[in-house]
Amino acid sequence: MAPKxxxxxxxxxxxxxxRGHQYGFDVLEQTGLTSGTVYPALxxxxxxxxxxxxxxxxxxxxxxxxxxxxxFEITSAxxxxxxxxxxxxxxxxxxxxxxxxxxxxxxxx
Numbered sequence: 001m002a003p004k005x006x007x008x009x010x011x012x013x014x015x016x017x018x019r020g021h022q023y024g025f026d027v028l029e030q031t032g033l034t035s036g037t038v039y040p041a042l043x044x045x046x047x048x049x050x051x052x053x054x055x056x057x058x059x060x061x062x063x064x065x066x067x068x069x070x071x072f073e074i075t076s077a078x079x080x081x082x083x084x085x086x087x088x089x090x091x092x093x094x095x096x097x098x099x100x101x102x103x104x105x106x107x108x109x
Contacts, residue, residue, distance in 0.1 A: 009033050011085030013041040017051055017074040018082055024070070042072055050078035 006014070009031075016030040027038050045051035053072045061068040074082065 005088065006081060006085050008085075008089050009037045010041045010045065011082065011089055013038055014045065014050065014074060014078055014082040014085065017045075017072055018079060022071040022073060024072075027072075045078065046072070050075055050081050 012031045012033060013027055016027045019030070021027050021030045024035070024039055024042060027033075027042070028035060031038065033041075042051065042053070046053055051072050051074055053070050056069045056071060058068050
């Protein structure tokens with residue numbers, strides 16, 4: 001079960017996932033949050049069903065000469081929680097999801 005009121009940093013992480021930023025470092029760059037906020041938030045979001053993850057194929061990472069990435073994506077429940085978060089944190093209102101600047105525009109599918 002999702003928490004009643006997600007902290008603003010966690011809402012920002014959900015927002016980044018909704019916009020297609022899938023791995024930790026990319027979320028860090030998009031949100032401006034610290035790794036001490038982003039990585040625990042990703043773990044919590046997954047543990048409550050608001051996000052899910054998968055590991056990149058090791059061969060793909062090896063060919064790119066880097067460690068395997070863990071890719072996250074927002075779930076349907078995560079989108080609903082994001083909408084509530086954007087409504088709650090009015091300071092995030094200018095943020096967009098897929099070019100839509102209001103919570104009603106979040107694709108719930």
